[in-house]
Amino acid sequence: xxxxxxxxxxxxxxxxxxxxxxxxxxxxxxxxxxxxxxxxxxxxxxxxxxxxxxxxxxxxxxxxxxxxxxxxxxxxxxxxxxxxxxxxxxxxxxxxxxxxxxxxxxxxxxxxxxxxxxxxxxxxxxxxxxxxxxxxxxxxxxxxxxxxxxxxxxxxxxxxxxxxxxxxxxxxxxxxxxxxxxxxxxxxxxxxxxxxxxxxxxxxxxxxxxxxxxxxxxxxxxxxxxxxxxxxxxxxxxxxxxxxxxxxxxxxxxxxxxxxxxxxxxxxxxxxxxxxxxxxxxxxxxxxxxxxxxxxxxxxxxxxxxxxxxxxxxxxxxxxxxxxxxxxxxxxxxxxxxxxxxxxxxxxxxxxxxxxxxxxxxxxxxxxxxxxxxxxxxxxxxxxxxxxxxxxxxxxxxxxxxxxxxxxxxxx
Ligand SMILES: *Cc1c(COP(=O)(O)O)cnc(C)c1O
Numbered sequence: 154x155x156x157x158x159x160x161x162x163x164x165x166x167x168x169x170x171x172x173x174x175x176x177x178x179x180x181x182x183x184x185x186x187x188x189x190x191x192x193x194x195x196x197x198x199x200x201x202x203x204x205x206x207x208x209x210x211x212x213x214x215x216x217x218x219x220x221x222x223x224x225x226x227x228x229x230x231x232x233x234x235x236x237x238x239x240x241x242x243x244x245x246x247x248x249x250x251x252x253x254x255x256x257x258x259x260x261x262x263x264x265x266x267x268x269x270x271x272x273x274x275x276x277x278x279x280x281x282x283x284x285x286x287x288x289x290x291x292x293x294x295x296x297x298x299x300x301x302x303x304x305x306x307x308x309x310x311x312x313x314x315x316x317x318x319x320x321x322x323x324x325x326x327x328x329x330x331x332x333x334x335x336x337x338x339x340x341x342x343x344x345x346x347x348x349x350x351x352x353x354x355x356x357x358x359x360x361x362x363x364x365x366x367x368x369x370x371x372x373x374x375x376x377x378x379x380x381x382x383x384x385x386x387x388x389x390x391x392x393x394x395x396x397x398x399x400x401x402x403x404x405x406x407x408x409x410x411x412x413x414x415x416x417x418x419x420x421x422x423x424x425x426x427x428x429x430x431x432x433x434x435x436x437x438x439x440x441x442x443x444x445x446x447x448x449x450x451x452x453x454x455x456x457x458x459x460x461x462x463x464x465x466x467x468x469x470x471x472x473x474x475x476x477x478x479x480x481x482x483x484x485x486x487x488x489x490x491x492x493x494x495x496x497x498x499x500x501x502x503x504x505x506x507x508x509x510x511x512x513x514x515x516x517x518x519x520x521x522x523x524x525x526x527x528x529x530x531x532x533x534x535x536x537x538x539x540x541x542x543x544x545x546x547x548x549x550x551x552x553x554x555x556x557x558x559x560x561x562x563x564x565x
Pocket of ligand 1: 409
């Protein structure tokens with residue numbers, strides 16, 4: 154996994170004992186991701202202030218910690234006071250166990266029936282929403298003489314994974330007869346909380362969730378972990394916090410959406426004061442370096458398909474990154490990168506491993522100059538949001554598609 158490439162410079166022997174600010178040695182790298190521990194800790198501190206101390210703060214680290222790198226982000230989250238983890242896949246949970254994380258881990262995605270035994274052995278929390286999984290867990294726990302904690306996912310309006318209302322009694326009756334399959338949690342997920350400033354639909358889902366909780370309690374269960382909130386709900390609606398919140402994107406320093414930020418700004422009463430609005434800071438900076446600089450004449454075609462033709466004598470810098478690294482081909486002839494604190498535009502198509510940018514207006518660009526693809530350089534910034542806008546997607550997709558092979562470095 155990409156996370157195995159994680160390097161924690163703070164713990165590197167070359168820096169230990171030195172009182173000077175650690176200097177990043179990246180001379181041997183052609184493209185890498187720098188992670189700010191202080192930004193990550195600040196974001197988690199903000200989220201902790203939103204929920205208080207009685208609520209379990211669970212760090213969602215699925216998809217290689219949203220592209221940031223599982224190992225470094227998981228370790229940093231624990232340092233910052235996160236209580237547990239949520240992942241999508243069994244293998245992500247097993248990676249965390251192999252790395253030595255003893256915290257509770259909820260696997261939110263489907264685990265193949267044939268692999269439920271592994272989940273039991275590693276004491277994972279498992280989502281359940283179908284009888285087949287419950288029955289197989291009953292077999293696995295009794296053959297191993299162990300128990301397993303399950304979190305029942307109830308359908309409240311997203312119509313993704315979850316038990317429909319009509320099937321709820323059936324699955325509860327089954328669980329009642331299976332003491333080794335312990336109903337620790339009941340949860341749901343909002344469909345329309347970050348895409349709008351109109352939260353009627355979310356309130357309807359909350360009402361359905363409360364009804365489902367009553368059904369569960371009437372059936373004689375007292376689940377200790379009731380949860381519903383993703384990042385947007387955590388920040389906007391204290392009534393969604395229940396016993397646990399599942400925070401993904403906000404932990405990495407992004408507002409879930411512009412609508413979420415707007416809603417937060419307008420809700421003076423709920424949560425932290427508007428002065429704290431600036432308190433989410435991006436954790437990640439994606440860098441590369443110039444691998445060639447060349448002068449071309451006016452009328453020169455640049456890149457595959459000759460889609461870009463210079464209109465003046467130009468200086469072109471070649472960057473050793475492309476769509477296989479997660480730099481989307483949709484950024485061809487549109488995105489900007491930062492070199493020497495100035496913006497340079499991509500010219501021509503983004504290739505698999507190479508991208509060309511126009512540096513005619515940036516004096517003295519040199520071989521191996523540092524280039525920022527996402528993040529800040531001087532006063533300039535290229536945000537994941539900006540790249541998402543150019544390619545018709547959201548910042549979640551921009552960061553989660555950063556290739557696993559890019560080295561990740563913790564820088565402060
Ligand atoms: C990914 C995910 C989250 C985290 O959502 P963010 O918007 O990134 O905070 C929470 N709950 C479930 C079920 C998820 O799949």
